[in-house]
């Protein structure tokens with residue numbers, strides 16, 4: 410069942426690999442189905458060796474309904490996110506180095522780039538430490554993500570969400586590109602050119618009007 414959706418998850422996972430947001434088997438990609446069940450990548454499998462049938466179908470409590478692999482270790486956290494963020498249709502978890510690295514030093518990745526505003530809808534908060542593969546990880550996401558579509562998990566990685574996989578992918582990839590640019594700016598030193606709240610809001614709105622661009 411859900412072959413098309415499973416392939417979509419796999420395609421997104423391979424894009425994350427291509428853009429160097431994940432390596433080997435790190436992170437996970439998941440999607441909520443109309444009946445509330447969830448499709449999720451398996452634990453510990455290398456993405457470019459994965460096929461659509463390796464994706465698992467779990468219920469909203471994380472019980473496996475279909476699939477022969479072990480489910481992602483973060484399933485408990487993901488189920489918590491889906492249960493508490495009803496507008497979220499897809500979740501991407503990565504260990505992307507630039508956003509995660511900034512989160513080791515700062516409490517927030519400031520929205521000082523129009524691309525970050527477009528993709529994450531504003532400042533990206535950094536949640537305090539939580540253990541991987543715990544419900545606490547999901548609780549921290551729900552508590553700290555605010556109105557943005559991404560949150561950094563301190564000492565761990567990033568969780569990006571969206572109404573669908575495309576939106577979550579956009580958030581994760583462009584957050585990383587933005588974090589890389591901010592890293593360069595911080596490294597150069599000097600005065601950071603901050604965006605005003607009005608400029609941030611305008612960038613978010615402009616993007617809504619223009620619709621989503623397709624990532625290839």
Ligand SMILES: [Zn+2]
Nearest residue numbers: 436503541566
């Ligand atoms: Zn992780």
